Amino acid sequence: MRRISIFVTVAILTLIIAGTAYSLTKSKELADYVKNSKNIQGSEDVVLIINDNRITRSEYMVAKKFQQDVTENLRSEKTKIEAMPDSDRKTSILAEINSKLDAGEDIRTLSYFLTTYSLVDEAEKKGLKVSINEAKQYAKEKRKAFDEAVKNSDGKPSEDIEEFISSLGSDFYWEQYVPDKYQKSLMIGKLKNDIVSETIDSEKAKELWNSFVIDTVEKTEVTILDANLINVTKDKVMEFKKLYPGEQ
Numbered sequence: 039m040r041r042i043s044i045f046v047t048v049a050i051l052t053l054i055i056a057g058t059a060y061s062l063t064k065s066k067e068l069a070d071y072v073k074n075s076k077n078i079q080g081s082e083d084v085v086l087i088i089n090d091n092r093i094t095r096s097e098y099m100v101a102k103k104f105q106q107d108v109t110e111n112l113r114s115e116k117t118k119i120e121a122m123p124d125s126d127r128k129t130s131i132l133a134e135i136n137s138k139l140d141a142g143e144d145i146r147t148l149s150y151f152l153t154t155y156s157l158v159d160e161a162e163k164k165g166l167k168v169s170i171n172e173a174k175q176y177a178k179e180k181r182k183a184f185d186e187a188v189k190n191s192d193g194k195p196s197e198d199i200e201e202f203i204s205s206l207g208s209d210f211y212w213e214q215y216v217p218d219k220y221q222k223s224l225m226i227g228k229l230k231n232d233i234v235s236e237t238i239d240s241e242k243a244k245e246l247w248n249s250f251v252i253d254t255v256e257k258t259e260v261t262i263l264d265a266n267l268i269n270v271t272k273d274k275v276m277e278f279k280k281l282y283p284g285e286q
Contacts, residue, residue, distance in 0.1 A: 069205030156258040166228040173221035248283035
């Protein structure tokens with residue numbers, strides 16, 4: 039397998055757990071929700087179709103549950119930033135936090151699915167595939183590195199991530215829950231490397247990738263089958279996506 043970019047390698051665990059750079063605040067509660075998601079009424083009903091990808095009610099509800107935690111983290115972060123001395127940086131950060139809070143969990147959740155599946159589909163078209171067996175092997179390697187990091191004081195994972203994995207069950211997390219997420223993340227990593235491979239300047243590479251993401255998501259076909267559950271439109275998601283193209 040080709041070596042993926044450092045950015046994607048570092049971001050994968052965060053992506054898998056929350057989809058943002060904010061850590062979890064209710065790890066056990068989230069883990070319990072994941073474990074019990076199949077018991078949600080109509081859990082296997084398809085509520086969303088992105089291109090030919092069918093997302094079930096339980097998948098959508100789990101992703102939305104993570105976004106509810108993100109909302110709490112954003113509010114907590116906002117309180118901390120507001121206590122800081124005034125500066126242009128403070129104003130900029132608060133504006134970003136407020137726009138994500140204003141967007142709400144439904145838009146952020148649909149944005150996550152739209153971005154992920156549109157980019158995975160694009161990777162497949164370009165032949166940048168990762169098999170589930172490759173993803174499982176990658177998960178084994180990451181599990182070993184994670185377990186070693188837990189034993190070390192230097193570079194030790196945050197307690198909330200440890201608690202999430204422990205509460206979900208270490209074997210279940212690494213062997214059943216995470217390989218599918220790694221598969222998608224690795225494919226997106228390959229796609230990003232392919233798009234920016236000839237660009238040396240990091241800012242230009244970022245602009246190129248962001249533009250590619252927006253164009254790809256914009257042309258993606260979306261069918262919402264449960265408007266009561268997913269009460270947002272693709273147009274609203276695109277408004278949000280254009281503000282934060284680099285985020286899943």
